[in-house]
Amino acid sequence: MLSAFDSESVATFCKLNAFKYIWRSAEHEDGEQVNLRKAIWFLRMAVGEDARNDRKLFSTVGDTNGSVISSRESTRAGEAYEAGEGEEGQS
Numbered sequence: 001m002l003s004a005f006d007s008e009s010v011a012t013f014c015k016l017n018a019f020k021y022i023w024r025s026a027e028h029e030d031g032e033q034v035n036l037r038k039a040i041w042f043l044r045m046a047v048g049e050d051a052r053n054d055r056k057l058f059s060t061v062g063d064t065n066g067s068v069i070s071s072r073e074s075t076r077a078g079e080a081y082e083a084g085e086g087e088e089g090q091s
Helices: 006-026 030-047 055-059 073-084
Strands: none
Touching: 006 030, 030 055
């Protein structure tokens, strides 16, 4: 994504995605904890940190089904971010 857009546009994209995850966190099927951690991920990207390989952020988060978000999913989200697709291509 950085190769196609300037850093200010990328930061804005990340902040808006963080807002989306915060807004829907209580009602979304993934659960509040998962969505808040996704918001944190995007906010870290917005300030220039590369959170794509941060295993700590997602390694202990259980969703409503009791499963855990893997670092692989976090890496896929980072790859989608880099490709300009948003978090795993979702809006």
